[in-house]
Every structure is written in C-alpha cells, then in structure tokens.
Amino acid sequence: MHEGQTIKHITGDGSPLKSPSLGLVAASLTSGIAFASDKPLLDTIEEIDGEAVRKFVWSFDGGRTATFRPSFKEETIDLHEMGRRFNDAAWCAANADHPIAFMRAMFDQLGALRVRLGEMKPLLKIVKSRGAGSRSIALIPQDADPTRKAELLAELDRA
C-alpha cells in the first residue's frame, strides 16, 4: 500500500476458500484489478455473542480498473479446438482479450488462490473492551508459539 491509495474491499462470512466471492476475486485479478498489497486478505475468527464467527476481507487497489476490448470475431468451435486453445499458453498470450484466454487466466488464478488459501489459517481476533467505550484488538496467528501468544495477550491487557 502507499500514501493516497484508495482501497476497495470484498468481504464475507465463513471460509474465504469456500465462499462464492472467491470467484469474483479471481475474476477481478484476471481482469486487471489488482490487490492493494502483497497481504490482501484479512481472515479472522472472533467471538461475537459467545459464538465463533469467521470473517474475511479482501483488499483491492481502488485505483485499478478493468478494461475489456472485444476484438475477436464471432466464431463457432468444437471441443477439440476449445481444448487446443485453452491449453496453449502462447495462444492465450497472443489473444489476451479472447474469452478463452480470459477463462484460462481465471482458471489459473482461481487455482493459485485455492492453493494459497489452503496453506493459510485464519487469525484469531481477540477483542478487549476499554474503559472509554472503545476496544482494543489483537490478531493472533494460530501458529504463534505460546510465548508469543502470551506476549500479545499481555500487550492487549495493558492497552
């Protein structure tokens, strides 16, 4: 992220991997709307009214847009030709605005996102009410060692 950058979000409840909005994330990336930073996802579990609730937020660069250039001719193709083009990276690169190239790019994007999400664990969002009616929040990685977790909780207690 950088100064002056605007951020747009895609939010949802539950696992980001299983959310239908993962398709939108992949489609946006495929179309040129980039993430706001190299850590675009905030995936947390927090306690709300005694229940554990998982929420996620994808952050996109608000200044980025998608431009579509329909520069291909109408055509009818069979499955064989569909497969040839879909599996041919060079063809897709040379015909980047063709729907088949888009579908291939989105397929790759979605696959990469799924792999990345499969390796990630949601952060544990611990909330502490403060006297002035405000709250302090700690985001604790599940894999943090017990000492680090204790340190983060102690910091939150002092806040």
Add this chain to the structure above:
Amino acid sequence: MNADVRAKANEAAFLESTWELGELKLRPFSLGSLVLARQMDLSLILGGGDVRGLNVEEVDRQLAVLVWMQSAKITEVLAAVRDGTWKEAFSGSKFTKEGYAAALLLDELRRVDVLTLAAVVSLVPKPGRSDEDPPQNMIAPSWIARRVFRIARGTGWSEDFILWHLPLPRALQYFHCSLWEDGAWTVEPSAPVSQQLEHLEAAAREMSAHDSEDDEL
C-alpha cells in the same frame, strides 16, 4: 519505562497518603510540593533523591526543608516561601531540632520519583488528518485515573470520597453513566482475553476439521 512497571506504578500512586516520621505527619508529595521545591531550588527533591554533586550538609539541609514543607501548616509554608522567610522558618521547626533519618527520607524521595516518572507524559501535535495512525509509543492514562477523573467530572465528588468511600458497584455504574452521557456506546464486556483465545483456538480446530471433511467429499 516498561509498560508493566508503568501500570503498576500508576496504580500504586493511588495508595499515597500522609505518612509519619517520628512525631511528624508528612503530607504526600503533591503538585504544590513540586511548586515549592522549584521555588526553593531544592535540587535533591527535584532530582528524585539523587545526591550526586551535593555535600552532606546540603543533603541534610534540603531534607530538612522537605520535612518542614510537608509537615508544617500549609498556610505557614506558603507565607514563608512567599515572603522569603522560609530559611528561618524551616531551621526553627520542631523537626530540625530533633533530627531525622536521612536514609529513610532519601528512600521515600526515590520511591515517589519512580511513581512520578511513571505518570509523566510528553505531548505530540495531533495531525490534521483523522485517518493518521497515532504514535507507536502513545500512552493512555491508567484505568484507575480514568475512572476517578470521569466520576469526579460528572459529579463533583472529591477524589477521597470516590476512591475510598464510594462502594465499587456504584462507582462503576456512575462511570458507566459518564460514558453514556458522553455518547459512548457501551456493551457487555468481552470475555477475558485468555478465555477468548482458548475458545477461538477450539473453534478454529473445529472449523479446520470441518473443512477437511468437506474436502474429502
């Protein structure tokens, strides 16, 4: 200063009260005491009991002034400092004639200095933009000071009454009123942080197991 030490010291400051030195009763060191020490150039007191650079006679003299200004009637002390007669006033005090325990007084000065340093903050200019992050080293007032201050501001009650005579459950309700009157949104307190972590870790394990089952389908 370590945050834990600061928090503990700020809390301990609420235990400060009159103390006894022999037959003398000394008031706790206060803002007024600081003004007096500055007016009389009491470097030993202003330096939190640091005796470096002072000879024994000067240490004794300043400790004697300290005992006098903290034990004599406030009106007398103020008058003597105001009209410049304090040097005579303190040397004629009961304390000076009877002697005192210098080590005890120095310990007390150092103890109070730790509490004082824990309560000192510096101001930084606030940025014009509201979305700018606060400084990393920002310090909030202690929990007890926030509560006493708010209740006193809302009710006009004295610190002594709020701290030592007002029953705790009522004090907390008045604190709540003060927050409410200021338009704050108050909700049920969150569970202790360690308990929340335990619950969330268990929930995360359950969610992870559930996700794995889904993957197998």
